Amino acid sequence: xxxxxxxxxxxxxxxxxxxxxxxxxxxxxxxxxxxxxxxxxxxxxxxxxxxxxxxxxxxxxxxxxxxxxxxxxxxxxxxxxxxxxxxxxxxxxxxxxxxxxxxxxxxxxxxxxxxxxxxxxxxxxxxxxxxxxxxxxxxxxxxxxxxxxxxxxxxxxxxxxxxxxxxxxxxxxxxxxxxxxxxxxxxxxxxxxxxxxxxxxxxxxxxxxxxxxxxxxxxxxxxxxxxxxxxxxxxxxxxxxxxxxxxxxxxxxxxxxxxxxxxxxxxxxxxxxxxxxxxxxxxxxxxxxxxxxxxxxxxxxxxxxxxxxxxxxxxxxxxxxxxxxxxxxxxxxxxx
Amino acid sequence: xxxxxxxxxxxxxxxxxxxxxxxxxxxxxxxxxxxxxxxxxxxxxxxxxxxxxxxxxxxxxxxxxxxxxxxxxxxxxxxxxxxxxxxxxxxxxxxxxxxxxxxxxxxxxxxxxxxxxxxxxxxxxxxxxxxxxxxxxxxxxxxxxxxxxxxxxxxxxxxxxxxxxxxxxxxxxxxxxxxxxxxxxxxxxxxxxxxxxxxxxxxxxxxxxxxxxxxxxxxxxxxxxxxxxxxxxxxxxxxxxxxxxxxxxxxxxxxxxxxxxxxxxxxxxxxxx
Numbered sequence: 001x002x003x004x005x006x007x008x009x010x011x012x013x014x015x016x017x018x019x020x021x022x023x024x025x026x027x028x029x030x031x032x033x034x035x036x037x038x039x040x041x042x043x044x045x046x047x048x049x050x051x052x053x054x055x056x057x058x059x060x061x062x063x064x065x066x067x068x069x070x071x072x073x074x075x076x077x078x079x080x081x082x083x084x085x086x087x088x089x090x091x092x093x094x095x096x097x098x099x100x101x102x103x104x105x106x107x108x109x110x111x112x113x114x115x116x117x118x119x120x121x122x123x124x125x126x127x128x129x130x131x132x133x134x135x136x137x138x139x140x141x142x143x144x145x146x147x148x149x150x151x152x153x154x155x156x157x158x159x160x161x162x163x164x165x166x167x168x169x170x171x172x173x174x175x176x177x178x179x180x181x182x183x184x185x186x187x188x189x190x191x192x193x194x195x196x197x198x199x200x201x202x203x204x205x206x207x208x209x210x211x212x213x214x215x216x217x218x219x220x221x222x223x224x225x226x227x228x229x230x231x232x233x234x235x236x237x238x239x240x241x242x243x244x245x246x247x248x249x250x251x252x253x254x255x256x257x258x259x260x261x262x263x264x265x266x267x268x269x270x271x272x273x274x275x276x277x278x279x280x281x282x283x284x285x286x287x288x289x290x291x292x293x294x295x296x297x298x299x300x301x302x303x304x305x306x307x308x309x310x311x312x313x314x315x316x317x318x319x320x321x322x323x324x325x326x327x328x329x330x331x332x333x334x335x336x
Numbered sequence: 337x338x339x340x341x342x343x344x345x346x347x348x349x350x351x352x353x354x355x356x357x358x359x360x361x362x363x364x365x366x367x368x369x370x371x372x373x374x375x376x377x378x379x380x381x382x383x384x385x386x387x388x389x390x391x392x393x394x395x396x397x398x399x400x401x402x403x404x405x406x407x408x409x410x411x412x413x414x415x416x417x418x419x420x421x422x423x424x425x426x427x428x429x430x431x432x433x434x435x436x437x438x439x440x441x442x443x444x445x446x447x448x449x450x451x452x453x454x455x456x457x458x459x460x461x462x463x464x465x466x467x468x469x470x471x472x473x474x475x476x477x478x479x480x481x482x483x484x485x486x487x488x489x490x491x492x493x494x495x496x497x498x499x500x501x502x503x504x505x506x507x508x509x510x511x512x513x514x515x516x517x518x519x520x521x522x523x524x525x526x527x528x529x530x531x532x533x534x535x536x537x538x539x540x541x542x543x544x545x546x547x548x549x550x551x552x553x554x555x556x557x558x559x560x561x562x563x564x565x566x567x568x569x570x571x572x573x574x575x576x577x578x579x580x581x582x583x584x585x586x587x588x589x590x591x592x593x594x595x596x597x598x599x600x601x602x603x604x605x606x607x608x609x
């Protein structure tokens with residue numbers, strides 16, 4: 001038994017990657033849940049909004065890199081992020097003006113808007129591939145590790161190493177800041193409260209003098225920022241590939257629904273539930289169990305419940321279970 | 337096939353869309369107003385109106401309230417009482433007639449611009465923000481105000497002391513009578529020049545109803561004219577300065593509350609003898 005080494009191995013392969021991935025999903029799910037709560041439809045274009053925003057960030061990053069601008073040990077992409085967000089804001093407001101506004105004025109039912117957003121997905125998807133291509137793009141620079149496995153071993157003298165990537169650190173810190181800002185905005189500011197009021201009861205919001213178009217505009221701006229940040233963090237941590245971002249829709253929606261669609265707290269909790277389920281189910285536990293189990297009982301196999309190829313199945317199954325057993329999600333969202 | 341190309345054809349799957357709380361007031365741009373002096377403080381003058389492209393629901397219907405008065409609209413189910421209120425508030429399509437407020441023709445204004453003009457409206461249903469606290473409901477009522485509205489909030493709390501006690505509770509968790517108080521309080525937060533109430537006592541117990549009527553009289557005493565629709569015709573006419581009996585979207589009887597209560601025809605048809 002070697003609990004300390006077991007814990008280090010667990011942190012290295014499960015906890016830290018899980019927290020980082022969970023933060024990325026949570027940021028994505030927050031965007032989905034805001035659109036669902038305020039604009040009242042499931043936005044299938046969210047994954048590709050993330051891709052578009054990230055693409056803009058990458059292009060600006062490359063520009064900065066060619067100009068020799070950098071942030072030292074931090075990735076240059078952080079410097080380019082505000083430009084990516086700006087692009088995503090213009091993109092979403094433009095889409096709203098050209099597409100969604102028409103349906104809003106007809107008081108189209110949400111299910112119509114869901115299909116409309118699917119159309120928007122394909123257009124975004126095509127534009128992204130047209131501009132940056134369908135291949136993997138790497139745009140990470142700066143210091144790769146805050147703490148590398150070798151340094152950790154040298155520092156502590158333990159057998160197991162603990163690697164902590166810069167991108168993981170940035171992801172976690174950014175997620176905390178963004179979530180805190182968002183909650184402060186929604187609960188304390190006049191504009192945030194008007195968004196909640198509009199989400200609760202559109203007609204009464206109108207009768208209270210709240211301008212619906214303004215609420216919609218603020219929502220798209222926040223969603224653009226959340227999507228770009230989530231997309232860029234994911235791209236830095238893994239890599240940027242347009243199709244992967246489309247696929248991210250599933251875990252993101254699963255996260256939003258597990259937490260309860262329309263509930264921001266739920267989106268965050270859901271993000272971590274999905275991330276940890278994916279990581280723990282596709283992780284080979286041989287190493288950790290090797291430290292924990294008594295002598296002679298160490299497993300011979302990999303003790304991996306599912307191959308990583310099936311990681312999407314995990315979010316899909318969780319989604320099914322939640323919809324069957326507790327459709328309103330953990331935090332009482334709005335879906336029934 | 338449905339006639340409504342933007343409807344959901346009965347789809348109730350809320351995992352893809354959140355129809356709850358979706359509005360029914362069609363967005364409309366405000367037109368011009370022009371001065372029209374004389375007449376009562378607020379009047380919907382010979383209104384003929386209906387929803388969208390649908391048939392006329394109101395036929396040459398007139399509703400008015402003057403300063404310091406309580407005007408009550410009564411009538412059988414489906415008489416167009418609520419529709420009359422909505423027409424005065426610009427929530428349906430006016431085909432004929434005018435709405436005038438304080439010597440100004442506001443027929444072409446959107447509902448939200450009427451709020452800015454000083455009209456307060458309490459709908460019959462969904463008249464509070466259920467997921468927000470009582471205090472947030474009042475704050476949203478004061479949304480158009482940029483000045484300090486704490487005085488007004490204190491006045492609302494004086495009028496409805498129970499709301500002060502429950503101010504940090506979600507409004508959706510309150511009882512029926514308390515919800516109606518939140519609804520009226522929210523509308524009072526704009527400091528309206530005229531208050532329109534659509535069945536403020538719907539679905540509350542008789543004791544609570546009496547209390548609500550007392551409160552409404554108290555609001556009227558502060559000088560705000562009140563135009564309201566009521567199911568409880570007898571009780572409402574007792575406190576009314578002016579009463580309108582609507583039948584099938586048209587004025588059937590008009591008079592002071594006492595006159596209508598005394599009118600044998602009205603008694604026989606609407607007050608149960």
